[in-house]
Amino acid sequence: MSKQRNELLEALKALKKSVWVFHLNTGSCNACDIEILDVLTPYFDVERFGIKLVASPRHADLVLLTGPITRKTLPKVVNTLRAVPRPRLVLAIGACAVGGGIWYDSYSVIGGVEALKKVLEENGVEIDKLVYVPGCPARPEAIIYGVAVLLGLVKPKVKAEVIEAK
Amino acid sequence: MYDMSLLKPLKLIRIARRAGVVTVRYPYQPPLITDEFRGRIVIDAKKCIGCGACVNVCPSNALTLIDDGDKRILNYFIGRCIYCGRCADVCPVNAITISKEFELATDKIENLNSRVVHQKSTCCSCGEERVATEKMISYVVSRVPVSEAYAHMGSNCRKRRFVEGLMLGRGMLHVETEK
Numbered sequence: 534m535s536k537q538r539n540e541l542l543e544a545l546k547a548l549k550k551s552v553w554v555f556h557l558n559t560g561s562c563n564a565c566d567i568e569i570l571d572v573l574t575p576y577f578d579v580e581r582f583g584i585k586l587v588a589s590p591r592h593a594d595l596v597l598l599t600g601p602i603t604r605k606t607l608p609k610v611v612n613t614l615r616a617v618p619r620p621r622l623v624l625a626i627g628a629c630a631v632g633g634g635i636w637y638d639s640y641s642v643i644g645g646v647e648a649l650k651k652v653l654e655e656n657g658v659e660i661d662k663l664v665y666v667p668g669c670p671a672r673p674e675a676i677i678y679g680v681a682v683l684l685g686l687v688k689p690k691v692k693a694e695v696i697e698a699k
Numbered sequence: 700m701y702d703m704s705l706l707k708p709l710k711l712i713r714i715a716r717r718a719g720v721v722t723v724r725y726p727y728q729p730p731l732i733t734d735e736f737r738g739r740i741v742i743d744a745k746k747c748i749g750c751g752a753c754v755n756v757c758p759s760n761a762l763t764l765i766d767d768g769d770k771r772i773l774n775y776f777i778g779r780c781i782y783c784g785r786c787a788d789v790c791p792v793n794a795i796t797i798s799k800e801f802e803l804a805t806d807k808i809e810n811l812n813s814r815v816v817h818q819k820s821t822c823c824s825c826g827e828e829r830v831a832t833e834k835m836i837s838y839v840v841s842r843v844p845v846s847e848a849y850a851h852m853g854s855n856c857r858k859r860r861f862v863e864g865l866m867l868g869r870g871m872l873h874v875e876t877e878k
Contacts, residue, residue: 575721575722576721576722576723577722577723577725578722581722628759628778628779628780628781631778631779631808631811632759632761632776632778632779632811633779634759634779634781635758635759635781637759637760637779638760645778647808662806663806664804664805664806665778665804665805665806665808665811666803666804667739667777667778667779667780667803667804667811668782668801668803669780669781669782671801672730672801674725674730674801674802675801675802675803675804677725677726678802678804679804681726681804682804682805682806683804683806689804689805689806689807689810690802690803691777691803691804691805691810691811692810693809693810693811693812693813693814694813694814695813695814695816696742696744696813696814696815696816697744697816698744698745698747698749698815698816698817698818698832698834699744699745
């Protein structure tokens with residue numbers, strides 16, 4: 534455990550500044566938002582890692598995006614992401630943000646971050662790094678792990694698998 | 700009179716000591732996972748027969764069947780999975796288990812796909828029509844009293860065989876025999 538801790542402390546040194554996050558709900562059911570609030574409470578206390586919630590996207594490094602991105606919120610999402618200074622980091626939290634969730638083919642949503650990428654490209658908004666955090670809702674630990682993956686502190690565990698059935 | 704406001708911090712220390720430290724040391728300490736917790740599903744490729752029962756019940760279509768020539772691919776996209784566990788309930792061979800794995804964050808969406816590739820069998824009569832996966836046919840033959848040849852036959856060939864038999868019986872079709 535001490536070796537693991539030393540590795541993490543080494544990795545934390547690479548991080549020059551704290552990460553300030555902006556919470557962006559794009560039509561989610563609020564479960565992921567409650568989990569994000571859990572992360573910010575003293576129980577998980579991410580301020581010990583320097584992660585702090587800010588009220589304006591202009592102050593933020595990282596956008597915590599939840600929800601399947603409804604058509605109503607799409608222009609606001611594009612505007613918000615445009616307001617974030619570079620480097621622009623996005624954490625797609627929950628099944629809805631990653632792949633559209635159970636609404637992936639609904640008429641009123643655009644279906645997650647994959648569809649949003651195209652819209653952002655048309656509008657000339659670049660995202661520097663995007664990390665997917667699956668879960669319905671994503672556990673608070675999973676969100677902390679996602680931020681660690683985004684900052685390059687840990688390597689992602691999950692890998693694409695192709696298995697032949699015999 | 701003493702100024703009581705100077706003693707306020709002492710009061711706070713007393714209250715803070717009563718509560719103690721509540722923060723979990725998550726990265727250095729295993730997370731609290733109960734028995735009821737459901738994480739990602741794991742498909743055992745050895746057991747899976749490729750019947751597609753899990754695909755039918757999946758509410759978010761995280762599990763999909765892709766028919767690609769002589770292959771039938773069961774694709775599991777973790778990014779859309781809502782961890783309801785219906786697939787594990789409905790699986791006839793218990794190939795799907797619900798794991799406790801939840802640290803699934805990744806920067807490449809391709810990493811969230813896991814696939815089980817099945818080989819499809821061909822119709823034993825015409826040799827063209829793809830019927831089902833090899834494992835599914837052997838599962839059916841072991842459970843239901845049908846011959847293996849009939850189970851391997853495609854639906855078109857079954858219809859043709861039935862109609863031909865009917866016509867033979869009524870003398871509408873003459874079987875050409877070699878002389």
